[in-house]
Amino acid sequence: QKEVEQNSGPLSVPEGAIASLNCTYSDRGSQSFFWYRQYSGKSPELIMSIYSNGDKEDGRFTAQLNKASQYVSLLIRDSQPSDSATYLCAPSEGAQKLVFGQGTRLTINP
Amino acid sequence: GAVVSQHPSRVICKSGTSVKIECRSLDFQATTMFWYRQFPKQSLMLMATSNEGSKATYEQGVEKDKFLINHASLTLSTLTVTSAHPEDSSFYICSTRGDNEQFFGPGTRLTVL
Numbered sequence: 001q002k003e004v005e006q007n008s009g010p011l012s013v014p015e016g017a018i019a020s021l022n023c024t025y026s027d028r029g030s031q032s033f034f035w036y037r038q039y040s041g042k043s044p045e046l047i048m049s050i051y052s053n054g055d056k057e058d059g060r061f062t063a064q065l066n067k068a069s070q071y072v073s074l075l076i077r078d079s080q081p082s083d084s085a086t087y088l089c090a091p092s093e094g095a096q097k098l099v100f101g102q103g104t105r106l107t108i109n110p
Numbered sequence: 111g112a113v114v115s116q117h118p119s120r121v122i123c124k125s126g127t128s129v130k131i132e133c134r135s136l137d138f139q140a141t142t143m144f145w146y147r148q149f150p151k152q153s154l155m156l157m158a159t160s161n162e163g164s165k166a167t168y169e170q171g172v173e174k175d176k177f178l179i180n181h182a183s184l185t186l187s188t189l190t191v192t193s194a195h196p197e198d199s200s201f202y203i204c205s206t207r208g209d210n211e212q213f214f215g216p217g218t219r220l221t222v223l
Contacts, residue, residue: 032210043203043217044154049210088153098144098212100153 003027006089009105019076021104023089026070030091033065034098035074038086047087048074079108112138112206116215123194124223131189131218133204138213139184140206145177148201148217160187194222 004025013019021035032051036044050056050063050072062075072091076083089101113136123129133143143160158168158179166179178190191198199222205212 034211036214041219043214045214046211051210096207097156097159098154100155102153 003099004089004091004101006087006101006104009086009103010107011104012107012109013079015079015081015108015110017079019079019083019106019108021074021076021087021089021106023072023074023101024070025072025089025091025099027091027093027099028067028070029093032092033063033072034090034092035061035063035072036088036090036100037083038088038103040086044088076106081108081110084108112136112140112208112213114204114206114213114215116202116204116218118218119216120219120221122221122223125195126193128190128192129194129220131191131202131204131220133187133189133215135185135206138206138208140187141184142207143181143187144205144207144212145179145187145189146203146205148203154203157189162187191220194220196222198222 007022035048037047038044048063050065056063060077064073086103086105088103090098092098115134117132141162145157146154148154157172158166160166160179160181162181168174181187203217205214
């Protein structure tokens with residue numbers, strides 16, 4: 001059983017719509033949750049971090065965490081072509097060992 | 111966030127040679143750095159945790175004698191791929207650990223012919 005599972009891509013969303021990315025994890029000891037964006041050929045860049053149950057908003061991005069369900073999601077509002085990338089979910093105990101999901105490839109269609 | 115650099119960004123080498131990759135924390139004293147490997151169309155896999163002044167901790171299945179890690183200062187960790195083979199061709203990425211997050215370097219693309 002995979003430790004971190006993400007919805008399989010590619011996910012295609014029209015420009016201006018909401019993109020919804022999902023992630024489930026198996027390690028109940030995870031306390032910190034990170035969403036990274038990775039463009040092709042580049043290293044990951046941090047988009048959002050969330051530590052408590054509920055929603056966390058940052059600009060067009062909203063992360064949602066439900067520890068009881070071991071579920072974390074990322075919503076991207078008003079999707080732009082520049083949001084086209086692979087999104088990686090990574091739970092962690094602190095900033096120690098990050099365990100990455102396989103990533104969801106998102107394509108925003110103009 | 112912290113600024114992390116890697117050198118070289120891209121390297122091509124012959125099979126059997128060794129390649130050294132440097133990871134530098136430019137504005138942050140990093141007692142801990144991480145080394146990841148990413149094969150095409152796959153996710154990042156942690157190879158080892160590099161601790162300043164002590165031996166690195168390797169993940170299961172990663173050969174410590176093949177992937178030599180040295181973290182001699184608070185700003186520099188190096189990964190040496192010894193006797194590289196074509197199957198070692200990959201994207202190698204380092205990161206430093208901040209208070210609650212990791213900051214990634216730009217990565218090194220290794221191609222072994």
